[in-house]
Amino acid sequence: MSSSTNITGLILAGGRAQRMGGIDKGLIAFHNKPLIESAINRLQPQVDTILINANRNVTKYAHYGYPVIMDETPDFSGPLAGFSMGLKNCKTPYLLTAPCDSPLLPTDLAERLLAELKAGDLDLVYASTKENGKVWAQPVFCLMRSHLETSLSAFLSKGDLKIDRWFTTLRSSTVVFEDVQAFANVNTPEELAALEKLSR
Numbered sequence: 001m002s003s004s005t006n007i008t009g010l011i012l013a014g015g016r017a018q019r020m021g022g023i024d025k026g027l028i029a030f031h032n033k034p035l036i037e038s039a040i041n042r043l044q045p046q047v048d049t050i051l052i053n054a055n056r057n058v059t060k061y062a063h064y065g066y067p068v069i070m071d072e073t074p075d076f077s078g079p080l081a082g083f084s085m086g087l088k089n090c091k092t093p094y095l096l097t098a099p100c101d102s103p104l105l106p107t108d109l110a111e112r113l114l115a116e117l118k119a120g121d122l123d124l125v126y127a128s129t130k131e132n133g134k135v136w137a138q139p140v141f142c143l144m145r146s147h148l149e150t151s152l153s154a155f156l157s158k159g160d161l162k163i164d165r166w167f168t169t170l171r172s173s174t175v176v177f178e179d180v181q182a183f184a185n186v187n188t189p190e191e192l193a194a195l196e197k198l199s200r
């Protein structure tokens with residue numbers, strides 16, 4: 001399957017991880033392996049190729065054999081800075097983003113987002129989850145057409161960084177996933193310990 005998806009997977013590992021004490025979150029140990037490895041393993045069968053977006057420890061990330069791309073500006077301006085670099089380096093028709101800190105990400109993420117994108121002839125589809133009857137956007141789990149580079153550059157050049165505001169300028173939609181746990185992410189040492197226990 002991986003030779004025919006037309007999708008580049010972008011793993012976002014470029015954040016500050018302040019709630020984790022400012023260390024490089026993608027490299028902290030999760031079941032004795034760097035956290036990003038779980039995200040790579042989940043994403044790899046769903047895409048043609050992978051890009052890693054990181055702003056620190058670039059040589060360590062390069063060890064996985066995929067291109068490592070840094071944000072254009074070194075100011076940690078948020079995930080859209082990573083999206084922008086992903087789109088600039090994407091050589092396939094679609095880009096699928098996922099964060100480095102969600103080791104249980106859905107194995108059918110690409111398939112479901114792509115089906116929605118094609119059905120609605122959309123430019124971008126992001127994941128959502130439903131908790132207590134309320135729908136929550138999971139905007140960093142996002143499939144988009146790679147031609148959106150022009151749109152994102154224009155949006156960022158206005159000084160805006162809000163991901164949901166960019167989405168509203170596009171032909172976009174969402175897919176609601178039932179399995180909330182697949183989107184569990186690790187922001188604090190406590191969340192890391194809890195998720196390790198849960199996914200034993």
Ligand SMILES: Nc1nc2c(ncn2[C@@H]2O[C@H](COP(=O)(O)OP(=O)(O)OP(=O)(O)O)[C@@H](O)[C@H]2O)c(=O)[nH]1
Pocket residue numbers: 012013014015016017018019020025053054071075076077078079080081082083098099100101140185187
């Ligand atoms: N490229 C890039 N990615 C970012 C940036 N800020 C956050 N991200 C990524 O966006 C995703 C969601 O961000 P958070 O979960 O808040 O991670 P974080 O910002 O590193 O952590 P906190 O500092 O604790 O908020 C993660 O995959 C981050 O790596 C940034 O400035 N640049």
Ligand SMILES: [Mg+2]
Pocket residue numbers: 015
């Ligand atoms: Mg953050």
